[in-house]
Amino acid sequence: MSRLRMAVIGVGHLGQHHARILAGLPDVDLVGVVDSSPDQAKAVAARLNTTAYTSHESLLKTVDAVSIVTPTIHHHSVAAEFLKAGVPVLVEKPICRTLAEADELIELAAKAGVPLQVGHIERFNPAFEELSRRPIRPKFVEAERHGPFTGRSIDIGAVLDLMIHDIDLLLALDGTLVKKVEAVGASVFGGHEDMVNARLTFESGCIAHVTASRITQRPKRRLRIWAPEGYAGIDFVTRKLVLVQQSPEVRQYGLRADKLDAAARARLKDEVFGRHLQVRYVDGDRKGDQLTNELRHFIDCVRTGRTPRVTGEDGREALAVAERILESVRSHEWEGRPEGSVGPTKMPRPAGWLFEVPRAEAA
Template identity: 45%
Template sequence: MIRPRIAVVGAGRLGGFHAKLSAGIESLDLVAVADPSEQNRNAIAAETGAEAVADYRTLIGKIDAAVVATPTVLHFGIVKELLDAGVHVLCEKPLTPTLGEANELVAAADASGAVLQVGHVERFNPALSVAAPRLRDPRLLRCNRTSGYTFRSTDIGAVLDLMIHDIDLVLSLVRSPVVAVEAMGLSVLGDHEDMVTAQLNFENGCVAQLNASRVSFQLERTLQAYTSRGYVGVDFNTRQTTVVEPREDVLRRGFHVDALSADQQAHLRDNLFEELLVKTTEEVPPVNALEEELNDFAHAIITGSAPRVTGADGRDAVGVAEQILLKVEEHRWDGSAEGRHGMFASPAMPVEEPARRAA
């Protein structure tokens, strides 16, 4: 087997992870790390044995594949140039800031025949893999993704930084067109939204409620799904899956509370999640999801198969994110077109203390 020669473009924190993992994957040959920062690229090159270069363009013709882990605003130009040269690309999420740019990249990949994969790494979380068989036909989905402010990815807001993961997850599970979007968001620390809540209505009747915050004191990455067969909860942090499966007579709508005696009601009240709504929990062993993602990328290149998260998947997630951002911008805090709107719930000016009431 000929190992694809791969480079990592972007020597920041995430690029460093990709480079170190790529260096240890037998099916990949890490040859270079590219970054304008001499200090960053040299540090990662020293750890991995790869060549350090300032400009990724000098590698075209010398590599078969690349991981692009630069700031989002740089994705389009870099990925487009690599795809046009026939280089396979794994681009970190989000694929691009806009749907128009994402469409161009998908078209470029189709024209060149190169693999375009998008780094929605949550698809490789082992808890999701365990839950997947029970996540068919979701009717209601709730996603919460919150963390503290990392001072990274400041070129984008919470939708493209955090919520994009859950947008991709929801689209992959529902597989139906989005017909309506509602959203509102708040800017707290910068010029982009830091907190967002959104609701997606799908053509097949499914509803998804998404919440994301990067200014939260709580770390949470969870998915709750209500299907025609029961409930599935996934905690992506702890890799724990919780399933609630109603008894068959409950599913058939043959269970009637009013028909129970007082003793039967008391018994089921104490044993609700053992006998009536049967609850089970499973925690799966840790898996390096980023490494699994890179293995999937290598497999797609070598075999010619589609990666788990295609360029089209990444594009569709960006398309929905764009709709959410539009709704955030349209939100009127005062109920009128003349008042406050968008992510700025308060004006950018000193807040005056209310006048103290005279004694």
């Protein structure tokens, strides 16, 4: 089998990891890395024994596939050029800035007959892959994606930078359209929103509470699902999944604590987990990291013509929901009236200092 000639466009914080992994795959020939910073391109190329470029145009006719990890504002223009040249594209999330741009990429990929995959990486997290193999119909979901400020991705806010991961996961799990969106968010550093909370109502009846913040001290990325089949909890950082289901006896006959005598109720607290509720822990950490899994999947789609797990259409649907969330965030009335403070950058004025107790109360 011939080696696949690939390049990475944009080798900043994330892109250099794309390049590192591709350079280490035996069936890939990393023919070049591109970055607008010549020094960054040269440094990454030197480490990986490949060629540095400051422009992608010279690679249009020399690669079999490409990974695009530029800032979001460049996704459409760069991906469109490669798709027009008939080159399969993996483009980082979000797919584009607008739905119109996303639609054009989808059309170009279909016209060229090549794969267009969107980098919603958590679909390849081993813990989520384990959950996806099991029958579960979410009815209430809590998704949290928090992290410290990194100074990266400042061309977009927390919704397109972080929350869109969980939007994509929810759409994949539920499979129905989002019927209603309510959201609130605030900007701390100016410009875009830095923390957001959204409530999504799906046509299936599922309710999802989704939060994203890029100003927390410690990272947290987890998903908790309550369903008729039981409970599932994912820690995306540790790649661990916990599953809880009713015992066959409880599923068939139910469990009424109010009908038990005092002795049985006393035993119940020690018997809930194990006897009545069965618990299983699944460690996905031994099944590889999600970025390597994602890149291997893309390469397989390029070689075989299979449809990517995360298609351009999937990326577009996640972007469409994200836009609805942003619209709700921007129109939120902080004081319950349109003439008051509205939107993420116009919070009400502080009433005082949190670290100080008013004198009268202190006395």
